Each structure stands twice: as structure tokens, then as C-alpha cells.
Amino acid sequence: MRLAVVLDCTDAPALVPFWSAALGYTHVASVPxxxxxxxxxxxxxxxxxxxxVAEPRVGKNRMHLDVHxxxxxxxxxxVARLEALGGRRLGEPVTGLLEDLGIWWQTMADPEGNELDVVADPGHPPVGAS
Known part of the structure; x- marks a missing residue:
């Protein structure tokens, strides 16, 4: 089985730099x-x-990606790299749910408002550490 994740967007070429950086992926093709x-x-x-797609995103995402x-x-x-590419933070880092396990995350939106979480796994510095 093969898996592809598809994100609807109104300006697909403009989102290539953001999502390439977020995922660590390479842009391999442009097809119609x-x-x-x-x-x-x-x-x-x-x-x-x-x-x-022609229509913009409306409402909250029903699904999002966690980027580790x-x-x-x-x-x-x-997070800083994604902000430089037009992303924005959505609120403060989330620390209360899994912090005992050393996990926290920052929810973000891409330039079209599609949401993702940038997740700190165990071993990453705690939130606010430099």
C-alpha cells in the first residue's frame, strides 16, 4: 500500500517553499x-x-499534520523558518497535555491558514529553553 497526503490550496505553487521546509521534503514535480x-x-x-482548488479553506481543519x-x-x-516563509503561530505552545513525557508543540498555520503542529519529542529542550 502507498500513502499520499493531499492538501487543497488556492495557490499550490506559492505553498511549495513552506511545505518543503515544514516536511523536509523536496519539490519533485509540477503537473496540471x-x-x-x-x-x-x-x-x-x-x-x-x-x-x-478554486475555493479557499473554510472553518477549522478536521485533520492536521504533526511535524517532528x-x-x-x-x-x-x-517555527522561525516557517514564519519567514509566511506561516504564523496559532496561540502559545501547548505544554500541559504530554509534558510529563517531554512532548510539547506549537500549532501553526501555513500562508493559506492550513494548520500543523511542530512537535518537540523527548530529548528536545523544554518550551522556552534557548
Whole structure:
């Protein structure tokens, strides 16, 4: 079985830099109506498609992606990189749910408002640490 994640967006080409950075994926193709991102040398990783649609997103996402940056990058650096690419933070970092396990996250939105969480796994510095 193969998995592809498809995100509807009104300007697919404009979202390529944001989602490439968020996922650590490479833009591999532009085909009519789609921009295709792939993990490269990670077999079994899902393909990520940005699908061009006419209508904008309305309401809260029913599903979102959790992005887990590697320890050498970290959550604050990835959040800053995504903000530089037009993303924005949605509220403060979430720390109360799984903090006992060393897990916290920052909810963000891409330039079109699609939501994702940038997640700090155990081993990442606690929220607010530099």
C-alpha cells in the first residue's frame, strides 16, 4: 500500500517553499493542478501533494499534520523558518497535555491558514529553553 497526503490550496505553487521546509521534503514535480513533494531517500514515506482548488479553506481543519523536527534543528528554529516563509503561530505552545513525557508543540498555520503542529519529542529542550 502507498500513502499520499493531499492538501487543497488556492495557490499550490506559492505553498511549495513552506511545505518543503515544514516536511523536509523536496519539490519533485509540477503537473496540471498539483505540486508534488517527496521525502527523497526514505522508502515508504508518503508523497505530499498540493492540489490547486478554486475555493479557499473554510472553518477549522478536521485533520492536521504533526511535524517532528530532528534534534539538531529543533522546534524554535523550524517555527522561525516557517514564519519567514509566511506561516504564523496559532496561540502559545501547548505544554500541559504530554509534558510529563517531554512532548510539547506549537500549532501553526501555513500562508493559506492550513494548520500543523511542530512537535518537540523527548530529548528536545523544554518550551522556552534557548
Amino acid at each position: 493542478g498539483f505540486e508534488v513533494l517527496a521525502a527523497g531517500d526514505e522508502p515508504g514515506s508518503p508523497t505530499f501533494l498540493l492540489q490547486q 523536527p530532528p534534534l539538531d534543528l529543533g522546534v524554535p528554529a523550524l
